[in-house]
Amino acid sequence: MIKLMTDPTAVDTYAKFAVLTRAFDKDGYEYVYLKGVVDTVQYSPVVYDEAGATVLADSQGTAPANAGPVAIAQGAVVADRWGWYMVNGKTYIISAANATDNAQVYLTTTAGTVDSTDVAKALVIGAWFLGAYSATGTKALVQIAYPVVHNAAID
Numbered sequence: 556m557i558k559l560m561t562d563p564t565a566v567d568t569y570a571k572f573a574v575l576t577r578a579f580d581k582d583g584y585e586y587v588y589l590k591g592v593v594d595t596v597q598y599s600p601v602v603y604d605e606a607g608a609t610v611l612a613d614s615q616g617t618a619p620a621n622a623g624p625v626a627i628a629q630g631a632v633v634a635d636r637w638g639w640y641m642v643n644g645k646t647y648i649i650s651a652a653n654a655t656d657n658a659q660v661y662l663t664t665t666a667g668t669v670d671s672t673d674v675a676k677a678l679v680i681g682a683w684f685l686g687a688y689s690a691t692g693t694k695a696l697v698q699i700a701y702p703v704v705h706n707a708a709i710d
Contacts, residue, residue: 563639564630570637574607584644591632598647598694599628599667611666614677621662622706625679643700650695654688660697676706
């Protein structure tokens with residue numbers, strides 16, 4: 556692990572760190588360095604695997620789109636780019652139509668967005684909203700603590 560010495564929103568054209576490197580910012584928030592994926596925008600939630608490959612998180616697919624560890628892109632880390640993704644701390648996330656304060660976070664049918672509507676097999680364990688949001692595409696503040704989605708019914 557290293558202390559984050561660069562801007563966590565920076566997007567790199569080549570891998571400046573080993574994929575899956577962990578780092579901390581001045582507030583103690585934790586990040587993981589990953590390779591990007593097409594259509595990633597700043598604050599997109601992604602699922603990543605043991606090789607550091609990412610896919611935009613969504614509730615419609617099967618693994619890996621909605622199964623595995625979740626991280627939040629801090630920059631628009633698109634395909635063939637690398638960057639930092641938050642895994643522990645407070646950050647924004649792209650919210651769909653609704654999110655209520657202190658609600659659980661669920662993946663939506665739109666890849667790379669979340670909301671607070673209960674959807675089977677789409678609960679992001681270790682993430683919750685900090686405020687209420689109602690506009691599609693809104694940056695919603697969330698608290699995350701090593702979030703993960705299991706693609707399993709727990710209701």
